[in-house]
Amino acid sequence: MLKLQSHIHTQIKDISFPNISHYNQCSFEELFDIESIAKEINQRAEVLLVIGVGGSFLGARAVIDALTPYFAPDEFGVEVIYAGQNMSGAYLHQLLKYLDKKEVYVNVVSKSGTTMEPALAFRVVKQYMEKRYGDESKQRIIVTTDAERGVLKQIADNEGYRRFVIPSEVGGRYSVFTAAGLLPIAAAGIDIQAFLNGANHAEKDFENDNIEHNAAYQYALTRYEMYKKGYSVELLASFEPRLNKLHEWWKQLFGESEGKEYKGLYPSTVNYSTDLHAIGQFIQEGSRIMFETLIHFEEVEADMEIPFTFDDMDGLNYLGGRSMNSINAISKDGVALAHEEGGVPVVKIVMPKLDAFHVGYLMFFFMKACVISASLLEVNPFDQPGVEAYKRKMVELLKKDAVLVNE
Known part of the structure; x- marks a missing residue:
């Protein structure tokens, strides 16, 4: 092969290595739900906006870019675009202007919901979707997060968003074979069974x-x-x-x-x-x-x-x-x-x-x-x-700056 x-x-x-077989397991029921929602997205939207950073979007984007046409990829499935992978105000501003001309679904992917880049993007996009679609936004926003805990799970429960699970033992960079990767990949028109x-x-x-x-x-x-x-x-x-x-x-x-x-x-x-x-x-x-x-x-x-x-x-x-x-x-x-x-x-x-x-x-x-x-x-x-260390320092500086601005 x-x-x-x-x-x-x-x-x-005489060296044993960790088993990662559980990273490649998705139940029949979950696969059915993923494919059903991917079909719904294709019927009702032109764009799927995936909000995530690192492993929360890179796996899906790797597969989608590798297997869809270079030009006019939306003829293959819906167009999949991304937010929350940077903190550029210009990028987010232009993204929302682009979405104004399209029918949109959103898939926000984060185990915790507290990672700064996707959390900020989701706050902006959530408001945008609510203003544009009203109560229908609850149907158009899909959350992929931890099964038991985290801010994003709480938001999903409070708002009534449909939710998929990233298994707690699976880190983002290993999550492409979970719903974190499979939903965007399926929406893009790629055969997730294959x-x-x-x-x-x-x-x-x-x-x-x-x-x-x-x-x-x-x-x-x-x-x-x-x-x-x-x-x-x-x-x-x-x-x-x-x-x-x-x-x-x-x-x-x-x-x-x-x-x-x-x-x-x-x-x-x-x-x-x-x-x-x-x-x-x-x-x-x-x-x-x-x-x-x-x-x-x-x-x-x-x-x-x-x-x-x-x-x-x-x-x-x-x-x-x-x-x-x-x-x-x-x-x-x-x-x-x-x-x-x-x-x-x-x-x-x-x-x-x-x-x-x-x-x-x-x-x-x-x-x-x-x-x-x-x-x-x-x-x-x-x-x-090391990633957690930079996150802590960034939050410390942002909170310190917020205090100075408000004084």
Whole structure:
């Protein structure tokens, strides 16, 4: 299913890793409700506004961007747009002006409801929806949050919003296979059954304790060996622009899971061939601090053939009749060879096809490998104390500033 090519061969014995099988469980009843509400959104709205930050929206956006058309994505499902991932007043102001011309549903995603960016955005959007739709806004706002506690749960209960659950044991960066990811993905017109089937197949494939037959173990061990050899940066690369948000999801997954106790690889990303003309020089001849993980999907659903011309003024007739995707694949091999010869180790992850099944498979692979990789570093894969530290300081400063303004 997934091919992993790596030059690292290490054996690990007598180490047990946390089980993440519960991250990939969604009941039949919950799936039915998700698909029903996604259908309702498609019938009654043109836009689904997802309010969240970090794992509360990155997983869904990664899948949606990877699997919907580059242009006119709303012809595939509703248009999914985002708020609460920044604190830009200009962004929120322009967003609301854009929504004035559309029929809108809102999905606010937060386990606690107190994270500053989405909480502020939801306060503004909630008021907007109430003014625009009145009592109907209660039908158009859907909450995804903790089952038992949190400010957002209280708001949902008080207002009578429909609610989905993020299991308490599942952190945001691991939540794409819960309602946090599945509702927006389904509303965008993507087959969530196929997406979950891919994850289920990956879960079974990566239960094997034999490292030689478990690509998730191999990838985690490769990262660990690179780290021990003195590499400080892992560069995730791909040759398909629609994978940019998958890169962002991967960056949070590994950065937030491993970056503790002054340990861990710094996760960085590039998209080729665009970034070959931006950061390619540094990768080829800069400081030898990084290794590269290259993702490639062998089959992408659409392609273009290069035409022949009579004059061949650009000298490209030798590529006439070839497809863009085939040229892209060869350029991938050329880049990998150049980087390896330049002293940048390259790990290759090859998937058969860019579709819902294989994206689900790949994301579960990364989640499984991340838990193993963090465990090898002897850090907790599931907490994020550094993030909580910045939140505390930000709130302290905001409250202090509010007191000064009101005096």
